[in-house]
Amino acid sequence: MRKLLTGILFVAISGGLQAQELLSEIDTKEENKKEFVRNAFKSSRVINGHSMEFIGKGVLDVRILHRFGELNSGASNLFGLDEANMRLGFDYGLSNNLTVGVGRSTAGKELDGFLKYRPVWQSTGPGSFPFSIVLVTGITVGTMPWSDTSHKYNFNHRMAFYNEVIIGRKFSERFSLQVSPIFIHRNLVSLATDENDVYAIGVGARFKLSKRIAFVADYHYVAKGLDKHIYKDPLSVGFDIETGGHVFQLHFSNATGMNEKAFITNTTSDWGKGEVRFGFNLSRVFSIGKK
Template sequence: MQKLVLGLILVTALQTGYAQDDLLSLVGKDTLKRARVTNAFKSSRVINGHSIEFLGKGVLDFRILHRFGEVSDGISNLFGLDQASMRIGLDYGLLNNLTVGVGRSNLGKELDGFIKFCPVWQSSGPGAFPFSVVLVGGVTLNTQSWSDTARKHYFSSRMAFYNELIIGRKFSERFSLQLSPVFVHRNLVELEKEENDVYALGIGARFKLTKRIAFVADYHYIVEGLDKDIYKDPLSVGFDIETGGHVFQLHFSNATGMNEKAFITNTTGDWGKGEVRFGFNLSRVFTVRRPRH
């Protein structure tokens, strides 16, 4: 009798163990799902250029970009603080992977607009993809009065266009990196010897220092289309500071312009000569339309 009881206990234990294994295997199948990797950057822009990050669907981003004068101007101009260039913009998330935006800069009284789309997310889990791919297309419109009033001008001459491919990856919780080939076309250039088409390669990086502070760098190498004796590669470095719903960014840059056409084709400041500008970017997001569940 004792042997029979022991046998029943052993069989029951084995059956229970198999049942638990089956349940665990089912749980594993349900929980192992493909997941999008987020927060590669804290903002939809690195500093000047677009990042691989997107606004959520129904989210509005009010952005103020502020750039002072050159530090090399010295104490007479309070190291550039007596001057200022700025851009005010509104970006809106139509979908989680589709953002549109408009902005206006006081430099050249320039309007700009863009559309940004992500066909492929970096992801983890089954079928994971190692990096994100982002496509950006934009247009700018110079509204400043023509200096040469005797010449016949066309509306199309005020326009420029850019197309950009961004490939980026969040390597760890601390470090993210992206590469972005950019093509800029200007319908009108100032000098006959200048080219209408400009090609550049952008590099953006973020290194997280603390929970709310990160070091960021934004560099664009001009591959072709500009006279390197006059124009310089735009380089910006700074810090992202997250404060609740705000992302506050302090940075130094040799670029004055704050849209792709402006900072890629019109940067003349030389870092080696101290021709850099202190500036800040302020981003405040609002949920305009909450997603339905």
């Protein structure tokens, strides 16, 4: 009997040790597995500008961007709520790293389209990379009738282009930061003294306050190409509120335009003078591809 009990105890201990070794191997494999970092931002845009986040393959993102009038317009204008500009956009994920989008803005009656690609995705584990790199190229087309009918304009005069590189990192579950150099070319400018090429640097940040609410901000410094006595750097701050399939954003901004060419090259309002607009962005995603 003693020998039998000893044998059973030996087998149990050996089996336990083997199980621990197997679990240890599984844990090691899990630790060594490459993982991509997700949810740096809750939306594919910070507020105005693109974020380093993507919407995913087979996902359609319907976006409604809304800007009211300036707060300092007074009570007669209900502090800007009596007027509004908006952009309706449709973004579609061709893959997890490639998105195409189109939109139409009431400000300037502009059509816009863009292509967004992520060649480098922040990850952890073997072969990981510490930050994401995203490339964006876009085009805008104005559809307003020409105010000067004495001059003959061509279709290409309505067009503008932009190229952008986004370099960003999710530092923790709470904090993400990105920097984005941007080049904009306008085929037609208002004055002969204006430059066709504009260079800017954007900064976007997100700080998570709770499970469903985050503080977000984006700022674009115009380095060259605009008269700073007339045009101002666009600055926007706000809050993301996640509600299931929706991301609802409340914000304040001195920019009226809602595409890169518009908000970087056409912002004339000054935060210091109270020329700030209240607005909201609404994002609703639909999975229309194969699961």
